[in-house]
Amino acid sequence: MVALGLFVAKTRTGRGMQATAQDPDTAKLMGINTDRIIVIAFAIGAAFAAIAAVAHGLKYGQVDFRMGFITGLKAFTAAVLGGIGNIYGAMLGGVVLGVAEALATGYIEEIPGMTQFGGGSWKDVWAFVLLILVLLLRPQGLLGERVADRA
Secondary structure, eight states, X not given: OHHHHHHHHHSHHHXXXXXXXHOHHHHHHTTOOHHHHHHHHHHHHHHHHHHHHHHHHHHHSOOOTTTTHHHHHHHHHHHHHHOTTOHHHHHHHXXXXXXXXXXXXXXXXXXXXXXXXXXXXXXXXXXXXXXXXXXXXXTXXXXXOOOOOOO
């Protein structure tokens, strides 16, 4: 996480990524090869996804084409919770999401034969309830900045 943050904040390519994300046309005018920057961003994302897939396969002993759907959905949820475009916000969103799921499964117990809102089967529900609450109270995310509407 620190290495990715330093890469984006301190290197020429990282600053090019920030410029391309903010305004690709202006970044092109400033001499940034936006197509190259986009390819690098996708390559970094694919590398992280590959590392996560290998770690998941080593932990569970199998690899399946469907194994990353919920994980990807949770990753997007974490990014939205933290604030889109903020690397450290995505990390904070992931931590908050993980703690909320752990608390929901640990402290809200599932009682057999009764409708209860806890246990392992409800952890995904609580994750998305948390997302809805954060979006209602702070639409830009936990660490996101308010952006003025463009005319």
